[in-house]
Amino acid sequence: APGVASIPANPYPYLMPIKKTALIMIDFQRDFMEVCSFAESLGNNVSLLQECVPAAKAMLAACREAGMTIVHTLEAHLPDLSDLHPSKYRRGNPPKGSRIGDSTVETLRCPSNGVCLGPHRLLVRGSPGNDLIPELKAMEGEKIIHKPGKGAFYSTDLDEYLTAKGITHLIFAGVTTEVCVQSSMREANDRGYECLLVTDATASYFPKFKESAIEMMVSQGGLVGWAAPSVDVLLAMK
Ligand code: TIU
Numbered sequence: 150a151p152g153v154a155s156i157p158a159n160p161y162p163y164l165m166p167i168k169k170t171a172l173i174m175i176d177f178q179r180d181f182m183e184v185c186s187f188a189e190s191l192g193n194n195v196s197l198l199q200e201c202v203p204a205a206k207a208m209l210a211a212c213r214e215a216g217m218t219i220v221h222t223l224e225a226h227l228p229d230l231s232d233l234h235p236s237k238y239r240r241g242n243p244p245k246g247s248r249i250g251d252s253t254v255e256t257l258r259c260p261s262n263g264v265c266l267g268p269h270r271l272l273v274r275g276s277p278g279n280d281l282i283p284e285l286k287a288m289e290g291e292k293i294i295h296k297p298g299k300g301a302f303y304s305t306d307l308d309e310y311l312t313a314k315g316i317t318h319l320i321f322a323g324v325t326t327e328v329c330v331q332s333s334m335r336e337a338n339d340r341g342y343e344c345l346l347v348t349d350a351t352a353s354y355f356p357k358f359k360e361s362a363i364e365m366m367v368s369q370g371g372l373v374g375w376a377a378p379s380v381d382v383l384l385a386m387k
Contacts, residue, residue, distance in 0.1 A: 154385040156345065158377035159367045163345045167386070171218035171316045172208060173337075175301065175323025175330045175351075177285045178223050180278040182324065185265040187272055190247045193354040198324050201352035202284055204379040205322045208350050209285060211383050218314055220307065221287045224329060225274040225295040226250060232297040232304065247271070300332035308340055318343045320382070322350035327362035334366060335373055344374035347382055 154165040180187040182198050189195050212219055226233045230250045238249055246253060249272045270276040274295050287293055294305050301307050311319075319342045323330045330351050334344045346363060353359035366373035 154382075156375075156377050156385040157381050158345060158375040159363075160371050160375070163343070163375040163377065165318055165320070165345070165385070167215050167217060169316055170318040170320060171220055171311060171314070172212040172320050172322070173301065173333065174205065174209065174219070174221045174285065175321060175333055176222055176224050176325075177202075177205065177281050177323060178225075178278065179266060179280050179282055180224070180272055182282050183266065183278075186278055187247075187249075187253075188354070190253065190271075191241070191243060195354075197354055197356065198352045201322070201324065201350050202282070204347065204350040206284055207383060208320070208322050208347055208379055211386055212320070213288070215386055218311070218316055219287075219291040220294060220301075220310070221281060221285075221291060222294045222296050222301045222307075222323070222329075222333070223274075223279055223281070224272055224297075224299070225279050226272055226297055228270075228273055228275065230273075249273075298332070299329045300336040301329070302333065302336040302340065311342070316342075319345070321346045324351065325353040326351045326359040327353055327355070331362045331366065331373075338373045345382070346374060346376045348376050348378050350379055 152167050154167060156163045156165060182195055184195060226249060233249055250270060252270050266277050269278045281287060292310055294301060294307050296305050319337050321330055321334055337344050348363060363376050367376050
């Protein structure tokens with residue numbers, strides 16, 4: 150059919166009506182992606198996440214070119230932390246200074262090369278760590294969703310926004326695969342969206358969790374959705 154891209158995908162071809170599809174870029178924020186960030190302060194190897202940036206960049210460019218709806222999410226809390234559940238603040242039992250909302254001047258291990266976020270508050274809206282990474286900045290007219298949870302639909306206006314635009318299909322990129330990407334894709338699936346995950350445009354601090362998350366979502370005939378590498382999505386969109 151015209152305007153519908155047929156993408157070879159796992160577990161079977163995904164039919165994408167381009168004008169009814171949105172690209173959802175999950176949490177490509179400095180907090181998770183960069184050295185001297187919230188993620189690194191928790192002991193994660195952020196270089197593993199950098200691997201998915203080129204494919205995410207290519208997806209973003211192609212979807213812009215096709216005139217598709219584009220949404221960027223950020224895991225972010227209000228400066229007064231009124232949207233932060235005490236349970237989330239306590240979780241992981243991190244040292245003081247590494248908790249959501251804390252100021253991190255002293256506690257982060259900044260590299261000597263000067264590539265450093267500088268003083269900032271962890272996962273707080275408007276703080277430098279909460280910016281999208283420079284390679285994947287939002288453009289004018291693209292929706293930005295600040296989300297207090299792991300899933301992009303919890304306590305946000307994402308569903309209303311997509312419904313108002315007539316969006317029925319969602320293509321996902323982002324970090325981390327098994328946490329915010331998987332939560333968001335499951336929430337979307339339960340709301341009736343047809344979801345596809347771009348496998349090289351997503352990454353995890355734990356490669357085996359990434360692989361398992363993809364496998365479990367496409368299992369049982371695509372219980373949660375489809376998965377395909379960016380090369381196949383981009384070819385089908387041409
Ligand atoms: N965006 C997202 O996935 N938030 C997380 O907390 N991820 C972890 O992997 N911890």
